[in-house]
Amino acid sequence: MRDISGERVQEAVAGCVALLRTAADRDWTAVRAGRLEWDCHATAFHIAEDLIAYAANLAGRAEDAYVPFEITLDEGTDNEGLLQVIETTGALLTATIRTTPREARGFHPYPFRSANRDGFAAMGIAEVLLHTHDIAEGLGLAYEPPAELAEFVLTTIFPCVQPGPDHWRTLLWATGRGDLPGRAPVTEWRWQNNLVIPTDRLTLQGVTPAAAADLSAGGDGGFTWIVGGPFEGTREAAGMVLKAYEAGVHRPEFGLFVLVRKEDDLAVGGMGFHGAPDEEGRAEVGYDLVEGARGRGYASEALRALSEWSLAREDVQLLCATIDPGNLPSQGVATRAGYVRATVEEEQTAREERDMDPTLRLYLRRERE
Structure with a gap:
């Protein structure tokens, strides 16, 4: 099975940035991101924070906690600049996954305190897809990522979620963002890396x-x-x-x-x-x-x-x-x-x-x- 998890991260980030760039002239701080408590600007920055944190933990082989640093935006950074940060942090995670041996693991808190490169790729893609959905919902944009990206996330870090007829809508349902016929709404969820x-x-x-x-x-x-x-x-x-x-x-x-x-x-x-x-x-x-x-x-x-x-x-x-x-x-x-x-x-x-x-x-x- 050829590893293409890095390419999948790259594809997810590219789709996110391409969509959000169409609304870069709007005030993202004035709009709530879907069902989240955050506004669209804070949610977009959260994507970048997660991407760089995952890259750092995997590259640094962190064992017990996240690598102790945070990123910040320069004062006055506009939406276009924020998208550049998402592109950059996505590229860093992609490069880390491509150059990390399969057996290497880094810290992630749940449920078994670590993840391998596929796990970090799936978590990064999940953050990108789901929060792009949240922002798009807030801004009134249509968004549907490639089905294979949602399938990769589901089959890698949602092993207890029964597949549905549509990978993307199954992922939205599994994370409390949508409904599936015949299934009760999800109010609490957590993904799961391998033991x-x-x-x-x-x-x-x-x-x-x-x-x-x-x-x-x-x-x-x-x-x-x-x-x-x-x-x-x-x-x-x-x-x-x-x-x-x-x-x-x-x-x-x-x-x-x-x-x-x-x-x-x-x-x-x-x-x-x-x-x-x-x-x-x-x-x-x-x-x-x-x-x-x-x-x-x-x-x-x-x-x-x-x-x-x-x-x-x-x-x-x-x-x-x-x-x-x-x-x-x-x-x-x-x-x-x-x-x-x-x-x-x-x-x-x-x-x-x-x-x-x-x-x-x-x-x-x-x-x-």
Whole structure:
């Protein structure tokens, strides 16, 4: 999957500036920006503030907070000058995204305290599209960005929003700016960057709907894989993520993770859940490694980290893995990660009440270490 997130930022900014330039002769301070409390001038400046803040955090690899600086406008800056600032800050974010390695992350407060270059691109585009809409609404201008820009935002940082028939109107609905037939109005919202769980030698990187769509279609999902990857099980899991997203039931923290080796930033396998925990707090895990990465303990290391992360949550009480009796390496992975073979009674209950394949063995992990 070729990375074109920088080009998307550039396209979003160009569309914003082109539209607002048609009304540069008007008093933006006298007009409220759509449903916002800000006037159109303050909203336009906010676009620039966000673009430069995202560029700074990604370029500076900020870890715990925003890079401590702010931009200001020179006294007497007119609307045309403000548009130049938006163009410039957009160019800076575009350049930062284009030159930042895929594995680099920078601080963003929610929900998991960081974002990668795709996340910052999607956040920047969201700020541009949505606030251009707000300003256009205030000034009485017609505005509709390219559908692929709204789709990129939705599939990257709105993984829990079920796709609608129209990407742009779905994004407006998801951010409290419009209505969709059959859906209740949105009064509170927040986008969501992907979860990353570190281990000693790996990072488990949450797969977005955008990446899942590419993986399930035969692409690389935006990752650089070792020879032979990704394994077919990872593609199948990506398809499960995509189906859950399209059905509006995807919970990304209980989706698919790609295992990326820290020493060389290469993806070596996939791991994740078959779905969110049920009402009893039970969730099923699955995993695979590319053949060339096997025998080095990567799967056990990753499964232990993912299991400890999930069991620390209040909504998870029990983790299970179903494994073929002849798959001794997979059984070893589960055992080394703290799983134990279920009792005969537990396996029988799983077959009768949960339709577990009777040819498989059940492994469980309950304790919080």
